[in-house]
Amino acid sequence: MTAVLGRLGDRILDKLVPKASAKAAAEWYVHCYCRERSDYRKLCTTAGGSTRCGSCYVYRVCGG
Numbered sequence: 001m002t003a004v005l006g007r008l009g010d011r012i013l014d015k016l017v018p019k020a021s022a023k024a025a026a027e028w029y030v031h032c033y034c035r036e037r038s039d040y041r042k043l044c045t046t047a048g049g050s051t052r053c054g055s056c057y058v059y060r061v062c063g064g
Contacts, residue, residue: 032056 025047032040039062044053 034062037061 025045027043027045029041030044030053032042033056034040038058039060040056041059042054042056044051046052
């Protein structure tokens with residue numbers, strides 16, 4: 001009886017909470033360089049097994 005209730009609970013939980021996918025997306029920032037008092041970085045993402053990074057852009061004043 002306990003095993004049947006456990007399996008039933010697992011089925012209900014699977015319907016309510018989707019399982020984590022191996023293709024989950026991740027994002028992080030990568031420092032590019034600091035030039036002329038501007039600090040540059042770019043956003044990189046991983047989705048579906050491939051990693052892509054955008055172009056570098058100014059995000060703060062550095063050295064000051």
